[in-house]
Amino acid sequence: MKFDIVGAGALGLLFGGELAASGEDVVFWTRSEEQARILTAEGIELGEEAGNYRVIQPDNFEAYCVDSIINRSVRQPDWLIITTKQWHVDDHLFEAVQHLCGQETRVVCFQNGTGHVEAFQAIVKDIPVYAAITTEGSRRKDARSVVRSKPGTTMIGIPARHSPHGVELLTEGKYREGFADQTAEYLTKKLILAGFPALMSKDIDRDIYRKLLINSVINPLTAIWRVPNGDLLVVSERRKILRQLCDEAVEIYRANQIACDNNMFEQIVSVCQSTSRNISSMLKDVLQGSPTEIDSINGRLIEMAHRSGLTAPGHELITSLIKGLQPQE
Numbered sequence: 001m002k003f004d005i006v007g008a009g010a011l012g013l014l015f016g017g018e019l020a021a022s023g024e025d026v027v028f029w030t031r032s033e034e035q036a037r038i039l040t041a042e043g044i045e046l047g048e049e050a051g052n053y054r055v056i057q058p059d060n061f062e063a064y065c066v067d068s069i070i071n072r073s074v075r076q077p078d079w080l081i082i083t084t085k086q087w088h089v090d091d092h093l094f095e096a097v098q099h100l101c102g103q104e105t106r107v108v109c110f111q112n113g114t115g116h117v118e119a120f121q122a123i124v125k126d127i128p129v130y131a132a133i134t135t136e137g138s139r140r141k142d143a144r145s146v147v148r149s150k151p152g153t154t155m156i157g158i159p160a161r162h163s164p165h166g167v168e169l170l171t172e173g174k175y176r177e178g179f180a181d182q183t184a185e186y187l188t189k190k191l192i193l194a195g196f197p198a199l200m201s202k203d204i205d206r207d208i209y210r211k212l213l214i215n216s217v218i219n220p221l222t223a224i225w226r227v228p229n230g231d232l233l234v235v236s237e238r239r240k241i242l243r244q245l246c247d248e249a250v251e252i253y254r255a256n257q258i259a260c261d262n263n264m265f266e267q268i269v270s271v272c273q274s275t276s277r278n279i280s281s282m283l284k285d286v287l288q289g290s291p292t293e294i295d296s297i298n299g300r301l302i303e304m305a306h307r308s309g310l311t312a313p314g315h316e317l318i319t320s321l322i323k324g325l326q327p328q329e
């Protein structure tokens with residue numbers, strides 16, 4: 001199966017590298033010429049926290065800079081996997097995605113947060129855009145090396161909200177019952193063969209919004225206090241704020257008729273425990289002086305609050321605190 005990976009960062013190199021190692025036909029599209037050159041010359045180094053690593057040799061995949069797309073005849077992959085950050089989702093990326101997609105291509109977005117799937121769907125029109133929600137944890141060490149810090153599960157599905165394909169599948173009554181989409185089932189099989197526990201979600205919207213709520217509480221607080229996820233639980237004042245932000249988010253979901261489990265606080269605590277040594281993606285971004293995904297995470301909650309006539313004072317405050325840490329506009 002042909003996989004094109006746009007964004008050879010922590011997740012892109014991990015998924016693309018393992019897919020290539022399992023024999024799939026993988027092309028990486030990098031932001032810089034330099035990274036494409038390094039990958040092509042030296043291959044991908046896939047490591048574990050324990051220090052073991054292996055190299056996926058360059059004859060197992062191809063890598064090109066995304067800017068060279070217009071000068072190439074592209075092959076129209078079966079799957080176009082987008083593993084950029086949220087703040088990379090812009091016209092430049094849309095142009096590349098449009099160029100790479102053929103009639104039979106399916107797009108999969110791995111981003112945290114919300115809003116991007118709809119944006120890609122509007123660009124590729126009739127091509128289905130899937131969301132992947134993963135609890136994998138990976139970090140990139142350099143242009144070609146990535147560490148899989150926490151193996152996790154990857155859920156795949158087409159969001160029903162705002163997606164013509166999702167709505168169609170739901171109306172046919174097939175999607176929630178199981179695996180409407182055979183092609184997507186192939187994807188989960190390929191991911192499993194490549195070493196990623198993966199399944200078709202029966203309700204990807206629920207998974208997306210569950211992850212959004214968890215990220216909206218853990219990510220900014222770890223970035224503000226500069227602590228690993230588990231340390232959010234070790235001080236009672238931190239737990240109190242965790243609880244307040246969680247309750248505020250649950251109220252916003254209820255006001256917007258978004259399905260939400262009754263035990264979201266317990267789920268947040270459990271994620272903090274199971275990823276206790278993780279540096280959250282937002283803390284990583286802040287430490288690197290990069291933009292963060294705050295607008296696509298907490299920003300979405302604030303929009304939802306306003307849409308339903310609520311305010312979100314806790315989420316508004318932490319959003320401003322995070323924005324104050326970001327590089328100047």
Ligand SMILES: NC(=O)C1=CN([C@@H]2O[C@H](COP(=O)(O)OP(=O)(O)OC[C@H]3O[C@@H](n4cnc5c(N)ncnc54)[C@H](OP(=O)(O)O)[C@@H]3O)[C@@H](O)[C@H]2O)C=CC1
Nearest residue numbers: 007008009010011030031066083084085088111112137138
């Ligand atoms: N890492 C993780 O464990 C997890 C990440 N996620 C989500 O997945 C998404 C990706 O995260 P992550 O892999 O950590 O991010 P990274 O920052 O490691 O990777 C993003 C990559 O996208 C590249 N890029 C940016 N713009 C373009 C473009 N126009 N064309 C091609 N490539 C481009 C960047 O290139 P360059 O480096 O050259 O700027 C970078 O290599 C995020 O939304 C994150 O929230 C979700 C779950 C777990």
Ligand SMILES: CC(C)(CO)C(=O)C(=O)O
Nearest residue numbers: 218275278279280281282
């Ligand atoms: C679940 C969590 C908080 C794990 O670190 C994450 O998704 C992130 O860091 O973005």
